[in-house]
Amino acid sequence: MSRPKGFVVLGRAVAVPVSRVSVVAGLVLTVLLLAACVATLSLGRLGIPLTDLLGALTGGARGKAAFVLERLRGPRLVVGLGTGAALGLSGALFQTVTRNPLGSPDVIGLASGAGAGAAAVALLLPGVVPVPIGALAGAVLAVVVVYVSTGTGFRNPGRLIVAGIGVSAISVAFIQYVVYAVERDKATVLTAYVNGSLSARSWEHAVTIGIVLLVVAPLAAAISGRLALSEMGDETAGMLGAEPGGTRTAAVALSVVLSAGAVAVAGPITFISLTAPQIARRLTGGTGPHLMLSSLTGALLLVLADLAAQQLPLPGGVPVGVYTLALGGLYLGYLLIREWKKGTL
Amino acid sequence: MTATVVRTAPGGSGAPRARASRLVWFLIAGLAVLALAMLASIAFGSLPTSIGDAVDVLRGTADANTTAVVESRYPRTALGLLAGLALAVAGTLMQGVTRNPLADPGLLGITAGASAGVVSATAFLGVSGQWGTVWWALPGALLAGVLVHVIGSAGSGAGLVRLVLAGAVVTAVLSAYVQAVTLGMPKVFDSYRYWVVGALGGRDFEVLLSVLPTAGLGLLLALLLAPALNTLALGDESASALGARPGVTRALGLLAATLLSAAATAAVGPIAFVGLAVPHIVKAVTGADFRAQIVFSAVLGPALLLLADVAGRMLLRPQELMVGIVTAFLGAPALLVAVRRMKGGS
Numbered sequence: 001m002s003r004p005k006g007f008v009v010l011g012r013a014v015a016v017p018v019s020r021v022s023v024v025a026g027l028v029l030t031v032l033l034l035a036a037c038v039a040t041l042s043l044g045r046l047g048i049p050l051t052d053l054l055g056a057l058t059g060g061a062r063g064k065a066a067f068v069l070e071r072l073r074g075p076r077l078v079v080g081l082g083t084g085a086a087l088g089l090s091g092a093l094f095q096t097v098t099r100n101p102l103g104s105p106d107v108i109g110l111a112s113g114a115g116a117g118a119a120a121v122a123l124l125l126p127g128v129v130p131v132p133i134g135a136l137a138g139a140v141l142a143v144v145v146v147y148v149s150t151g152t153g154f155r156n157p158g159r160l161i162v163a164g165i166g167v168s169a170i171s172v173a174f175i176q177y178v179v180y181a182v183e184r185d186k187a188t189v190l191t192a193y194v195n196g197s198l199s200a201r202s203w204e205h206a207v208t209i210g211i212v213l214l215v216v217a218p219l220a221a222a223i224s225g226r227l228a229l230s231e232m233g234d235e236t237a238g239m240l241g242a243e244p245g246g247t248r249t250a251a252v253a254l255s256v257v258l259s260a261g262a263v264a265v266a267g268p269i270t271f272i273s274l275t276a277p278q279i280a281r282r283l284t285g286g287t288g289p290h291l292m293l294s295s296l297t298g299a300l301l302l303v304l305a306d307l308a309a310q311q312l313p314l315p316g317g318v319p320v321g322v323y324t325l326a327l328g329g330l331y332l333g334y335l336l337i338r339e340w341k342k343g344t345l
Numbered sequence: 346m347t348a349t350v351v352r353t354a355p356g357g358s359g360a361p362r363a364r365a366s367r368l369v370w371f372l373i374a375g376l377a378v379l380a381l382a383m384l385a386s387i388a389f390g391s392l393p394t395s396i397g398d399a400v401d402v403l404r405g406t407a408d409a410n411t412t413a414v415v416e417s418r419y420p421r422t423a424l425g426l427l428a429g430l431a432l433a434v435a436g437t438l439m440q441g442v443t444r445n446p447l448a449d450p451g452l453l454g455i456t457a458g459a460s461a462g463v464v465s466a467t468a469f470l471g472v473s474g475q476w477g478t479v480w481w482a483l484p485g486a487l488l489a490g491v492l493v494h495v496i497g498s499a500g501s502g503a504g505l506v507r508l509v510l511a512g513a514v515v516t517a518v519l520s521a522y523v524q525a526v527t528l529g530m531p532k533v534f535d536s537y538r539y540w541v542v543g544a545l546g547g548r549d550f551e552v553l554l555s556v557l558p559t560a561g562l563g564l565l566l567a568l569l570l571a572p573a574l575n576t577l578a579l580g581d582e583s584a585s586a587l588g589a590r591p592g593v594t595r596a597l598g599l600l601a602a603t604l605l606s607a608a609a610t611a612a613v614g615p616i617a618f619v620g621l622a623v624p625h626i627v628k629a630v631t632g633a634d635f636r637a638q639i640v641f642s643a644v645l646g647p648a649l650l651l652l653a654d655v656a657g658r659m660l661l662r663p664q665e666l667m668v669g670i671v672t673a674f675l676g677a678p679a680l681l682v683a684v685r686r687m688k689g690g691s
Contacts, residue, residue, distance in 0.1 A: 102510075145681070149681040149682075149684050149685065150684060150685070151684070151685045159684050159685075161509075161510060161513070162447060162509055162680065162683075162684050163680075163681055163684045165452070165509070165513055165680065166677045166678070166680035166681045166684070167677070167681070169617065169618070169673045169676075169677040169680070170673065170674065170677040170678070172673065173670045173671075173673035173674045173677070174674075176666075176667070176670045177660075177666060177670055177674075180661065180664065180666060180667070180670075181661055181664070181666075191524065191528065195524065270517070271517075318524070318525045318528050318529060319528075322521050322524050322525050322528070323521075325517055325518075325520070325521035325524075326517075326518055326521035326522065326525070328517070329514055329515075329517030329518035329521060330514075330518060332513075332514050332517065333496060333511070333514040333515075333518070336496065336507070336510050336511065336514060337496060340507060
């Protein structure tokens with residue numbers, strides 16, 4: 001069996017797509033991402049000036065720069081990068097399985113389920129169960145409920161989305177119940193668990209999302225080749241030896257873990273996992289899951305949205321999740337109209 | 346009125362007379378449930394009083410303290426009555442007009458539009474007090490409703506799921522806007538944070554009076570439209586052949602639904618799923634006749650909302666859980682059940 005053209009084969013299972021367009025797109029995304037990171041660290045009243053930034057990063061920082069880098073913006077930036085990458089990758093995996101841009105973890109209620117799980121263990125049983133475990137349990141439960149209530153598994157995007165709206169509504173109601181039952185400072189806590197926020201993140205959060213990415217990303221790379229084949233339809237993929245059923249289950253499992261990890265550190269930030277894979281796909285014009293590019297795009301989107309959340313002169317500290325909700329909602333509308341004009345949904 | 350409604354109800358397979366008397370009994374049962382819900386709503390709360398106390402107060406034989414406590418619950422009971430009626434009738438209308446079993450003012454963006462209207466008026470136009478805000482809920486609700494229908498009918502053919510998706514999009518963008526504004530102006534919006542979840546408590550009769558004309562107009566329109574909706578259910582071609590004008594009926598039906606849900610939202614904040622769940626329960630009892638459906642929705646909607654509100658008061662006693670949260674718990678599973686009945690899904 002010959003590999004599809006433009007794939008670099010590493011070992012027996014791993015085939016990384018490296019067409020020239022993807023490499024260029026990847027480089028451009030990386031440059032933009034670096035620029036966004038520098039802007040995050042240096043803009044604003046507390047920012048580290050560009051001239052001092054390199055020295056602060058390499059030689060160790062002192063005083064105000066150290067505080068900004070090590071406590072204030074450094075962890076927040078790293079958590080943003082990791083969460084964005086996890087969401088982008090999670091979306092790419094799930095959308096490939098459902099073969100529809102709308103079958104994305106945030107649209108089908110997986111993220112809000114994870115948020116409800118995180119809220120339950122963080123607020124109802126503080127210190128008993130680690131937050132990521134709660135998020136994972138919530139995400140798994142949400143996926144199972146959606147899968148069961150559609151009656152047709154993940155095949156029918158319309159049913160998937162409506163079931164997702166229902167699961168989201170229950171999850172948000174549950175989060176509201178927990179927050180009102182436990183917390184006093186309701187508005188900020190509520191919005192952190194319902195919309196997601198990157199404010200006041202610590203290195204602990206960065207380590208959590210880092211571990212999730214380190215474990216899941218290689219596994220995702222390992223199934224990417226077979227996942228690309230499964231897009232050709234079950235029969236073709238089966239004949240090419242891709243075991244479409246097993247590959248899909250594995251992809252969903254990895255996607256759930258990534259989403260749960262992202263929610264555990266940043267709350268259910270919406271629409272990154274919907275938009276990132278779609279942008280990655282447009283950039284290269286090709287088919288296939290584009291896992292690497294989706295992760296880069298996800299990281300870029302989230303860092304940019306958080307930059308806006310930090311620097312825009314809106315009063316009251318609107319969290320990053322509200323920005324992604326607004327932008328992603330507009331994008332979802334565009335996507336729906338486009339799909340309908342084509343008649344694919 | 347009820348008698349004429351049930352007597353002219355188109356019979357299914359069985360004898361029309363037996364069916365009519367069955368409906369009368371169901372309606373009596375529904376009214377009894379509603380009466381119990383209202384009694385529970387004035388009897389239970391953060392301060393311990395019982396059904397017996399409430400009955401004593403109604404008779405005028407209770408002591409001053411108990412009377413004061415129970416009477417303080419009259420406005421929220423009245424509001425629950427109005428909001429439940431408005432939302433349930435709006436849901437029935439929307440499901441009939443769009444022939445979409447998933448239609449609900451909350452799912453189709455109308456509630457979010459009303460919220461955005463109220464929040465904008467308070468934040469940027471300096472409007473305050475209930476008399477002012479209700480007028481801003483209406484244009485918001487209308488705009489969002491029109492927008493959802495424009496997005497939902499883009500491209501060829503109008504699918505059943507499309508409107509729900511368009512509603513989800515409009516709701517997402519509008520709720521981001523509402524959150525950004527409310528988080529940004531904490532002082533102005535301390536009361537609105539509460540309102541944004543959907544709650545019956547903490548309001549007075551003035552609120553009720555301010556939305557009463559809008560809701561009354563919507564309900565009147567709904568009752569007048571019911572026969573036309575029955576004709577519409579035969580399909581556009583047959584309806585036109587019978588002299589009906591499907592386009593006009595649809596437009597007026599959606600207008601009535603918008604008026605009703607805007608009034609409910611302006612009064613108590615966004616409450617989802619009452620408009621989705623109640624019509625499904627009602628349809629199981631009444632069958633296809635819209636005249637009966639509207640009457641039963643007007644009885645069972647308030648009963649469900651008031652019971653949800655009482656549950657919210659009991660769950661976290663002495664604190665309360667907003668009724669919007671309780672209805673989401675109760676109503677969202679109804680959506681999950683309805684998903685399986687969706688044809689094709691696209």
